[in-house]
Amino acid sequence: MTSAAVIDGRQAAASVIEAVKAAATGLEQEARVKTGLAVVIVGDDPASHTYVGAKGRMAKECGFNSIQHTLPTETTQEELAGLVAALNDDPMIHGILVQLPLPKHLNSDAIIQSIQPQKDVDGLHVVNAGKLATGDLATGLISCTPAGAMLLVRSIHGEDLSGLNAVVIGRSNLFGKPMAQLLLSANATVTTAHSRTKDLASVARGADILVAAVGRPEMVKADWVKPGATVIDVGINRIDAPERGEGKSRLVGDVAYGEAADVAAAITPVPGGVGPMTIAMLMANTVIAAHRAAGKRPPKF
Numbered sequence: 001m002t003s004a005a006v007i008d009g010r011q012a013a014a015s016v017i018e019a020v021k022a023a024a025t026g027l028e029q030e031a032r033v034k035t036g037l038a039v040v041i042v043g044d045d046p047a048s049h050t051y052v053g054a055k056g057r058m059a060k061e062c063g064f065n066s067i068q069h070t071l072p073t074e075t076t077q078e079e080l081a082g083l084v085a086a087l088n089d090d091p092m093i094h095g096i097l098v099q100l101p102l103p104k105h106l107n108s109d110a111i112i113q114s115i116q117p118q119k120d121v122d123g124l125h126v127v128n129a130g131k132l133a134t135g136d137l138a139t140g141l142i143s144c145t146p147a148g149a150m151l152l153v154r155s156i157h158g159e160d161l162s163g164l165n166a167v168v169i170g171r172s173n174l175f176g177k178p179m180a181q182l183l184l185s186a187n188a189t190v191t192t193a194h195s196r197t198k199d200l201a202s203v204a205r206g207a208d209i210l211v212a213a214v215g216r217p218e219m220v221k222a223d224w225v226k227p228g229a230t231v232i233d234v235g236i237n238r239i240d241a242p243e244r245g246e247g248k249s250r251l252v253g254d255v256a257y258g259e260a261a262d263v264a265a266a267i268t269p270v271p272g273g274v275g276p277m278t279i280a281m282l283m284a285n286t287v288i289a290a291h292r293a294a295g296k297r298p299p300k301f
Contacts, residue, residue, distance in 0.1 A: 006266075006269055009274055013276035013279070016151070016281065021062050033293070036064065039055055042071045044073060051099065052099050067093070075103075075106070087119070094119060095119055112125065113125060122282070124143060129173070143175070144281040147281040148277025148278050161183065166191070169213065175213045175234060179211055205223075208229055215254065217237035217253075219235075222256065230265060233274065237253070253269075288301075
């Protein structure tokens with residue numbers, strides 16, 4: 001018997017997208033500016049092409065000018081850097097997204113850091129990371145997945161997390177660190193835990209808000225969850241599902257959903273939880289960047 005409220009990321013993402021559409025339309029009417037997003041993909045990784053296709057379709061649905069640059073695997077560092085430089089200089093482009101991972105011979109960090117911070121809609125530039133770390137949520141761009149996860153936390157707890165303990169399992173620059181900083185900015189008391197943490201289960205059990213982002217299928221068990229906690233599962237792991245037939249697989253998170261849902265008060269499912277939020281927040285960042293470029297007050301999400 002599942003007691004937890006299921007946090008519906010698809011519904012939350014849909015309402016973000018509606019707000020993005022309205023903001024993009026408003027900017028176009030008011031300032032004659034069409035929001036522009038450029039997505040760059042190198043090579044032929046099928047998963048990356050699936051993601052990029054979804055981002056492009058969503059950008060068009062939001063009324064953006066959506067441009068995709070598909071480069072061959074053998075593209076050189078100089079060629080890719082040249083394309084980013086051209087997009088930096090293009091006033092019609094407000095957001096630049098380089099799909100990761102890049103082919104092995106390319107230095108992805110050098111490319112990401114060469115994107116102008118105000119066009120870095122993935123929120124990965126050190127300037128944007130630094131603004132978040134110093135509590136400047138007003139002028140930077142926040143990494144999409146933590147921004148989306150935070151929106152789901154706020155849907156349960158409101159804007160102010162004073163007096164709540166939050167534990168983030170995972171310390172990546174992509175998610176764990178920015179998530180911890182967002183929770184801190186909202187006045188939670190934050191612990192960042194990871195593979196080297198001693199007695200991880202008991203640390204997790206202290207959390208009113210437990211965020212799992214480790215990439216290990218169903219690692220977080222029911223006895224890691226404080227009764228009544230909010231559980232945000234950021235993991236997307238594909239595991240074998242022989243019960244579905246030969247060679248079939250299914251997606252699971254970092255949390256053992258079935259058992260954790262018996263203990264938690266609210267929980268995100270996988271799929272359908274944090275995942276849909278990532279692309280919605282990418283669209284939100286792009287329309288925010290377009291407003292700033294036009295000297296207009298950006299929308300709040």
